Amino acid sequence: MDFFQAHLLSIITFVPLAGAVLLAFLPKDEAGQIRVIAFITSLVGFGVSLPLAWLYDRQAGGLQFQEHAPWIPSLGISYHLGADGIAIVLVLLTTFLAPIVIVSTWGSIHRRVKELMIAILILQTAMIGAFVALDLVLFYVFWELMLVPMYLIIGIWGSERRIYAAVKMFLFTAAGSLLMLVGILYLYWQTKALPGGAPSFDYGAMLQVPLTHPQEAWLFAAFAVAFAIKVPIWPLHTWLPDAHVQAPAAGSIILAGVLLKMGTFGFVRYAMPLFPWATHHFAPIVGWLGVIGIVYGSFMSMAQTDMKKLIAYSSVAHLGFVMVGLMALSTIAASGAVLQMVNHGISTGALFLLVGYMYDRRHTREISAYGGQAKATPVLAAIFLVVTLSSIGLPGTNGFVGEFLILLGTFSSHATFGIAWGVVGATGVILGAVYMLTLYQKAYLGPMTHPEVKKTKDLSKREIFTLVPLLLGIVFIGVYPQPVLNLIEKPVADVVARVSPQAVAPAAPAVRPGTERPFRVLAPQIWRLSPQLRQELLRRSHHRVPSPMH
Amino acid sequence: MPTLLTEYLILAAILFVIGGVGVVVRRNAITVLMSIELMLNAANLTFVAFSRFPLVAGMTVQHAMRGQAAAFFVIATAAAEAAVGLAILIAVFRRRETTHVDELTLLRDPEPVFEREPEPVPVAVHASLETH
């Protein structure tokens, strides 16, 4: 038991991988057996992750369940895991969705089942690892590792233009994360200035690095671009609709449910606490981008004729809410934002699951191909309606609590544009209803316009089984979100305190005149070494190299 | 004391350049081989010139002899190189019946296609379609 507690996070992270390794040794013809083992693995993964929720000390907050072991000590890289409330809710979301995802594929994917299950389980390990890693190289490893199985899931089991979509997703995300890698390495060298002297990739060390403002600005930019692509923030979002549309339902669920949270989680865990001054500095820009995302994503959703694309764009809008909530730099809004991450995972995951089931029946995603579906498939229609309502943030469902906290917190925050963000963001509430209800009406209500609709079968027991947990989640968080909010309360407050103006102003070195405006900090050329740096390096190279002997 | 060093060096440099230009402009592989030999010998000449008229003050005899030794090494190496080169040339001639280097363009980058690529063809229908 002690071992279990001491290595809880490792166990949670690597249980799926163990399952994947086990599956690798099974013959690939035994699809049924493979599915069951994958399902059991994911259930075990969910089971072992549950203790996190009650073992976490809410009063103490901070990063708990830490595990620390050297990995590449010569480079200051260690195997360091730890989780705070934010990570815990996201880990739980991941492990909660995994069995659902696995079961959801049983009816729809019969080709290369073994590879699919292995890919999903490896993906799960990578996602959890990215949430709990506290060493930036470890984080980066998990972060990139996520891409490969996702790439395969889209590329192998996707629809017609799957390869284009998979490659686009991969290149887009990898481009951003490589820039982040440069940022990580730069930050790594800055840790030399800390007592102890040895540079380290440890999160804790990096938190203490003193940085000048231009440094912070550049590093924030490097991290933020990587995360922004993942979120995705407008205008870096165009990979998302393609990926979602082409991915199989399971892929879409994971993508919407967890992968997109990586971006926002990255902001909360890395970009904001590591670079408080820059966060403060760029928050107006990123916040406006979030607001644009809300309105723009909603308008995009209105223009779609493809269901999955519509939902994909609605994700842009929802994550716009999350970004605004984070950039308001207020506890209320940030709590709402973190909660909204979970909400979006559940609601949009459920929407993609439902669209997947619809696709299984009719093999089309065109909204116009449906119509009057509710008559033929009442259970599907009812569940779709509940999820739709959750997506548009109706009170009593999870979506409301998150959006309400975000908007209220943003409006009442001290962010420069807080009031404007709150007002403009609130229009998303109207637009959300417009596109989601239009979708529902076109697909489910009205007369049955296609003869196939009448023959459509309603949800099977197994399909309902995958949906019920999501529905319970929707209602539970809608009616009683406080357990989740309790978990994230302290960590969120810590992050917000770290980026608050009071915390930022005195600690940071004086600003050079003319560098107060965001992009002016980024003005110095990086292309070549600056003259001062050159001189310094020259001096060093003469100083360190022993003079010639002969 | 005026030395002949500069003159030798200039001569060597001219030879080197001639050799280099020969490699570039001549199409016959045999001539190209000869040009390379010329370049190697230009280097040899430089070695020997520096050995005979050292630039470095107080160069010992041992050091001076090194330049000359180097020339011998290079001569030997050049011989080996010529042997391998001619062998390769024979191999080429056997297959292609030519020793003109500009006719050997089997290996090259593909011709670029500048038209817009057509929309990706649907590679395979969705998984479930195949099984249902």
Next chain:
Amino acid sequence: MPVGTYNWQDMAALAPAIILVVGGCTLLLTEVALKSAGRGYQAGLSVFFAVIAGLAAFSQLASPGRSLFGGFARLDAFGAATALIICLALALTSLVGQSFLREQASERGEFHALAQFAAAGMILLADATDLIMLFIALEVMSLATYALTAYLRSSARPAEAALKYFVLGSFSSAVLLYGTALAYGAAGSTKLADIAAAVGSGAHTPLLIAALALVGAGFLFKVAAVPFHMWAPDVYQGAPTPVTGFMAAGVKTAAFAALLRTLYEAFGQRALALGAHGHGWYVAVAWAAILTMVFGNLLAIVQRSVKRMLAYSSIAHAGYVLVAVAVGAFGGEARAAATQAAIYYLLAYTVTVIGAFTVVAALEKRGGPEIDDDTRYDGLAQRDPALAFVMAVFMISLAGIPPTAGFVAKLFVFRAALDVGAVGLAVVGVLSAVAGLYYYLRVVVVMYMKPAPESAPAAPRRMVSMSFGLALAAIAVLALGIAPHSLHQFAHPAALLNP
């Protein structure tokens, strides 16, 4: 110090190279003694000698560093590490080459013998601290590889590749030699230490700079850095595939080792302030690195043959190592970090690229189509899942995605670059790596996401040795990616290059 003093201990220090020479001779002799049947033992023999040489190199890893033969060569961890990589490349090539040779009906002992000689030359190249010695080692290596390139006589392409390689290689050797002659003139000696003294004293600087430029050009040619890269795609594509792998791994490693030694040991002191513009060679190498990364990755995108794509990828990877080389210009800790990064990168690249070329070789059938296009890889994951998997691992490693050796190698390089504040180099590196992702992924795409063609030609039978070699390479790639620290003892003392 008298010129000719050497003793048996000095000779013993060259054991890895000597063992390989002996091995090469042995293989040639056995070729004479034996006839065609049962040639498999030759590969075994070759692997055996490579392993023995590798063990010898391994035993030298902890060496504190010592000058040999009055300064012509040097025994140090750097050389030993390089030798170890080269022995690894040789062993892997011999292991997997046999299957290819049998498929091409070209099982002859010369192949392995030539490989042994080439490897010996490479090791000497890494150990040499005298420019003449470097030249000779380079020629030993090059002549053997020219011959290896032309090895397959059944096809027109190897001969063409060999001719191109030979002409351009000799040209660059001549350039290098001419540079050596100039250096000799300026320093009165061809030993790196003496040149270093001359550089330090500041006399005859223009001559030294010219010498540096010419010698450097020679090495940049060998590592296929842009714009000295023109030969590489054609030669890599035309050479017998295992040879291509061996060249990409071994030649590159040895040439980089020599380049590092020359630049650091002879010209290390004024690395940032030498030359007409006072930039030092840092700027030249950095620009070469940038050009190499950008053009290598860019041109690889449009290739339709996997083998040729890998050739361009090899150019691009040289660019990343050049980043490390350039960073070493800053001396001190930066140089140690750079050397370590370069060595690690070369090791990672060696296992990965030999593996990748082996997969290419595994799909080459005798008398198959001359132009190798991607169709052979279509749907490989369904026809031969194991082969597709290892290929995917190699591609991911080449693309620099964790948890593979390629990622850790890039991490080392960029880490070294950022230590000296060379953010620009790192940024260009990562941006060109994005282009790199595209073409590596395309291989994964065709293997995993395209359906197998109806009339896919059956892949040739693989010998166990080839499968074993592939598995070894794949495991090494993953192990180097997941537990790079196991090689801590390997890469770290290797950084102790004599300044």
Next chain:
Amino acid sequence: MLFNLPEWLHWVFLGLGLLTVFFWLFTETGRGKELRSFALGLLTLVFAGFFVVTSPDARSLVMLTPHELGAMLVAIPLLPLIGAVFNGLLGKWVGNQRAGFIATSLVVGSFVASMAVLANLLAGATEFHVTTYQWFAAGTFDVHLGLYADHLTGVMLFVVTGISAVIHWYSIGYMEHDPHAWRYFAYLNLFVAAMLLLVLGDNLATLFVGWEGVGLCSYLLIGFWFTDEAKASAGKKAFITNRVGDFGFLIGMFLLFSVFGTLKISGLRTQAGAVAERGGWQAPVATGLFHDVWQRSVTKLKSEAARLENHAQLVESQAALGRIRPGSAVGAQHASRQAATLRAMASRLEKRATDKAAHGPPTYHFLIGLAVLFLFIGATGKSAQIPLYIWLPDAMAGPTPVSALIHAATMVTAGVYMIARLSFLYVHVPEVMAVVAIVGALTALFAALMAFGQNDIKKVLAYSTVSQLGYMFVGVGAGAFAAGTYHLFTHAFFKGLLFLGSGAVIHGLADNQDIRTMGGLRKHMPHTAWTFLIATIAITGVLPFSGFWSKDGILHDAFESPSLAAIAPWLGPLLYIIGTVAAFGTAFYMFRLYYLTFEGEYRGKVHPHEAPPTMTIPLWILAIGSIAAAGLAFPLGDSFWERFLAPAVAHYGPEMATHAALPVWPFAVAVAVAWSGFGLAWLMYGKGMPTPESDPYFLKLPAFAKLTANKFYVDEIYQTAIIKPLWRFAKWLHKWVDAFAIDRVFVNGAAQVTEFFAKVLSPAENGDLSRYAAVTALAVAGLLIWAVV
């Protein structure tokens, strides 16, 4: 024991409950008999509730402890919620009829609990409060799910649960032929639960849950017959229009929270009181967000000015030191000019800062005015006022009992209730109150005009509802919260009755809703006709029915409203005139409706039949209510209603609004107007209409009739001016910005440019050895030259 009641009363309740269950269990056999018994049981319960409320003895008997009252408050919304969940999940298996009984029983239970609460209020209690659990909290924001009841709530509880119970009962009969009635009852129960939460919520966030919840149920019920495209669209229209209003509601809440730091109604009330103590509403905000925003902008302006000043000094000192082009007169001049410009900018900023500092942060009056204005926008959505009324006529697509309950009696009055609930804020901003009253008056007038031209029996009633809601807003806008809510109360009865009556007509005519093809129905369906007539008289404001007292109370209060007078002295009289004109219209269209439906000769084809007792009994209950509700307006001048509501609503101005001197002429005018409207309708339609096409209104006034029949083309204007452009904008944005500019140019463009460069460079490798050698040689030469030269 939950109830502190005498033993025998317990047994009565228990017995009645058991009876109900018993009948329910045996509904399979002899349905008609049990149906009657069930109706009887419910009637008993309802009368028991009335008995408890009205009898002082009984009232004293049901005084509950706070704990029990808390349980009661929780039970009120919870019972229908349980019903909704039960029927929603299991209704399909339970069966339609039983689902209806379950739903009705639970609402009746809720009604009984409400009666208990009301009894306690009547007995002198002022307010009850119960907190259940912490719903959500973050930072300084905290919502406990609390329920709160005061006198205003008590009234609403009575209306909501009472009318709901009746309409549930009615629905059992109305929906008996529908195969999905179980779903209907689940929605209806959910609606009641949401409405009760709206009414009881002690926090604006909780209130908002109910606010949106009723909107959802409205959506579900309007689109209940969803296979009809038009009905589904009507539901969507209702939801989205409501959402537009909710946007305003949200912003209002955010503003309140930003100013007061709480959304709890009692907290807002305390804060509002504190503001008055601190220095009044015209004082600038002393703390909170807006104060900080102001301070920050002042500081920023000042620091910016200081920075410019510094810069100017720097330029001057540099010039003095000769650092700017030494020795050059141009340089010195330039520097002094630059410094002067900087100084000028600095002084401008400084002045702005001083002005801003002097001006101070915004006042409470401004901020709270803005907040309640936004909340009123929410109310225009929910309560169908200009400009968001458009959804309500379309909402008639739902089943008729739904129209009666949701779209006449309860949900649409939520806006009025909300304003009355927050009257303690509204009374401090007479400007906003005036806006409320003006919007209400205009809505009352225009909706009445639109009702003229309608031929669908339910559409007439729908516009009538919009119009009557307008009156209520005039009431609350004029500061006559009691009068406004009184009209809400009476309207619930007679409009519910009218809708149920129309439902009976539609039921009896096999779903025909066109009044031109009706006529003479009084002979065929006497119960319906008589109750309909009672309601018509009530709504037209004919003495002594309830509508007269409530509507004319509003007009009277508007006429002499002190808050309206504070804005402009003519405003009150103007609104009085508009209201009176609208009242004339009301009388006309209502009697037109009555005559065309029930008098003259039958013009239709289907044989009409009277509704079953499950439908007619509720009609009579409401008819009685419509008449009896008038009693609450007495004694005149100091009515029971006003006294009862006094503790729960605020008043404009320092002094209590009194009706010391009641002028008689406004009453006289009102009576005259009502009678003249009736007279006109009698003249035109009193003899009935020979054919469906011979409507004198359409024949005599064709242009105006067409205009009103087409609702002044407001829907069309909205379509062309707002909705279609938005959709077109979305399509445009998708096509040109997303697909083209971002994806094609920016994303794929980057890839294609890369590929283009690769393709351009690739031919260099053409296989020609000479070229390779040339490039290599040039590279060597280049390197050499670069290094040496």
